[in-house]
Amino acid sequence: MKKDNTTEQKIKEAAKKVFIKKGLAGARMQDIADQAGINKALLHYYFRSKEKLFEIIFDESVQVLMPQLNSILEKDAPVLEKIKGFATFYIDNLLQNPHMPLFVIHEASQNPQRLVRKIRALKSKPEPAVFIKQVQQEIAAGVLKPVDPMHLFIHVVSLCIFPFVARPMLKAIAHMDDRTFAMLMEQRKKEVPLFIEAAVRR
Amino acid sequence: MKKDNTTEQKIKEAAKKVFIKKGLAGARMQDIADQAGINKALLHYYFRSKEKLFEIIFDESVQVLMPQLNSILEKDAPVLEKIKGFATFYIDNLLQNPHMPLFVIHEASQNPQRLVRKIRALKSKPEPAVFIKQVQQEIAAGVLKPVDPMHLFIHVVSLCIFPFVARPMLKAIAHMDDRTFAMLMEQRKKEVPLFIEAAVRR
DNA sequence: GTCTATAATTTGATAGAC
DNA sequence: GTCTATCAAATTATAGAC
Numbered sequence: 104m105k106k107d108n109t110t111e112q113k114i115k116e117a118a119k120k121v122f123i124k125k126g127l128a129g130a131r132m133q134d135i136a137d138q139a140g141i142n143k144a145l146l147h148y149y150f151r152s153k154e155k156l157f158e159i160i161f162d163e164s165v166q167v168l169m170p171q172l173n174s175i176l177e178k179d180a181p182v183l184e185k186i187k188g189f190a191t192f193y194i195d196n197l198l199q200n201p202h203m204p205l206f207v208i209h210e211a212s213q214n215p216q217r218l219v220r221k222i223r224a225l226k227s228k229p230e231p232a233v234f235i236k237q238v239q240q241e242i243a244a245g246v247l248k249p250v251d252p253m254h255l256f257i258h259v260v261s262l263c264i265f266p267f268v269a270r271p272m273l274k275a276i277a278h279m280d281d282r283t284f285a286m287l288m289e290q291r292k293k294e295v296p297l298f299i300e301a302a303v304r305r
Numbered sequence: 306m307k308k309d310n311t312t313e314q315k316i317k318e319a320a321k322k323v324f325i326k327k328g329l330a331g332a333r334m335q336d337i338a339d340q341a342g343i344n345k346a347l348l349h350y351y352f353r354s355k356e357k358l359f360e361i362i363f364d365e366s367v368q369v370l371m372p373q374l375n376s377i378l379e380k381d382a383p384v385l386e387k388i389k390g391f392a393t394f395y396i397d398n399l400l401q402n403p404h405m406p407l408f409v410i411h412e413a414s415q416n417p418q419r420l421v422r423k424i425r426a427l428k429s430k431p432e433p434a435v436f437i438k439q440v441q442q443e444i445a446a447g448v449l450k451p452v453d454p455m456h457l458f459i460h461v462v463s464l465c466i467f468p469f470v471a472r473p474m475l476k477a478i479a480h481m482d483d484r485t486f487a488m489l490m491e492q493r494k495k496e497v498p499l500f501i502e503a504a505v506r507r
Numbered sequence: 508g509t510c511t512a513t514a515a516t517t518t519g520a521t522a523g524a525c
Numbered sequence: 526g527t528c529t530a531t532c533a534a535a536t537t538a539t540a541g542a543c
Contacts, residue, residue: 110526110527125330125415126328126330126331126411126415127331128327128328128330128331129328129329129330129331129415131517131518131519132518132519132520133518133519141527141528142527142528142529143518143519143520144520144521144522144527144528144529145526145527145528146519146520147519147520147521148526148527149526151520152519152520153518153519153520169478172478202414205410205411205414207474208407208470208471208473208474209328209407209411211473211474211477212404212407212472212473213327213328213331215473215476215477218473218474218477219477222477222478229478231478231479248503250500251492251496253479253489254489254492254493254496254500256479257467257468257475257489257493258464258500260467260471260475261463261464261467261468261471262460262463262464264467264471265459265462265463265466265467265470266459266463268410268467268470268471269410269462269463269466269470270414271410271413271414271417271420272409272410272413272420273459273462274417275413275417275420275421275424276371276374276424276431276433277433277455277458287455287456287459290453290456291456291459294453294456298452298456298460298504299504301450301503301504301505302500302501302503302504303503312508312509333535333536333537334536334537334538335535335536335537343509343510344509344510344511345536345537345538346509346510346511346512346538346539346540347508347509347510348538349537349538349539350508350509351508353538354537354538355536355537355538
């Protein structure tokens with residue numbers, strides 16, 4: 104599963120863990136060094152500065168989260184098929200990386216331009232235009248009820264991602280423990296597509 | 306609109322702005338002092354420490370965001386009525402405080418216990434139990450399609466809050482400027498209730 | 508209450524030995 | 526490449542004059 108056990112890799116994994124948990128401003132180089140089981144000076148030897156190291160971790164996170172959105176937006180299949188596949192796949196993925204979306208969102212909100220740059224640099228950029236056209240076609244064909252395509256897109260991502268982002272809030276409100284929460288997310292892989300289908304299928 | 310122009314109030318307003326924008330770890334006491342147009346030492350004179358000042362701002366934010374959830378959960382009206390009222394009202398509110406949810410969520414994720422404490426201390430706590438029972442009744446009565454009540458609750462909050470939390474992400478993906486984004490959120494006051502109704506009304 | 512000056516601490520970054 | 530020791534800057538917090 105893990106790549107090399109080179110020092111560089113160890114640092115990147117440690118940095119990923121600490122940055123994603125604490126954010127850029129909250130992370131401490133000392134924490135990262137401890138987590139990696141090495142000395143603080145080595146961080147600078149390998150990555151020059153906190154900012155540089157962060158940039159790499161953020162970049163990788165964007166590369167994990169963004170291109171996956173394309174499975175809604177691009178793949179050639181009926182809209183409801185794509186949404187179903189996406190929800191299952193993406194929620195599954197978030198169960199593995201539950202803290203990544205909040206990390207990216209928080210840092211994007213601190214520095215929106217950085218996210219814009221990263222997205223521009225992606226080989227596989229999310230591009231809603233295709234999806235929007237396809238939804239319009241299926242509405243015209245009578246497959247879907249009339250629905251604003253952009254809002255539909257936002258609905259889908261909201262339903263999939265928000266619970267992970269707001270996890271501590273939802274856990275507190277609904278008095279859930281971690282196990283219950285995980286189970287609920289597991290259910291959402293089916294609940295979300297069913298809900299959307301009920302809303303828009305003719 | 307604003308309360309007194311006492312120094313204490315000026316500080317709290319400045320702190321609110323800075324903390325909500327930068328988070329606890331990212332905020333600087335100097336920024337808050339500048340924003341309030343006073344000296345840094347005065348902050349400590351009035352609020353003792355950064356942590357103490359933060360606690361007050363966080364507390365107030367929780368008091369703004371949480372009790373409003375009760376309009377879904379408690380008020381006596383048919384489920385779909387309540388959801389419609391809530392969505393309109395809450396989104397309207399978020400248009401005034403667009404950065405508050407991400408602030409609370411991010412800090413809650415840094416320190417989940419703090420949020421739990423704050424919620425426990427609320428006079429008007431969000432309590433899903435009533436809502437869940439009501440949904441079950443309306444399903445039994447044939448008003449609603451069968452749907453898991455807890456998931457329905459999560460759907461509603463997700464659809465309302467997520468776009469504000471993920472604003473920079475959505476703006477970047479869909480190439481929107483601020484005006485377009487605001488317009489879209491304005492539309493969601495109607496889109497979200499319609500979408501939910503289409504999904505669950507029998 | 509409010510300010511200036513400064514202390515105390517934290518933290519990112521570097522120098523230099525091995 | 527890796528470590529220890531240390532620096533320099535940033536940042537919270539306080540002392541003390543007015």
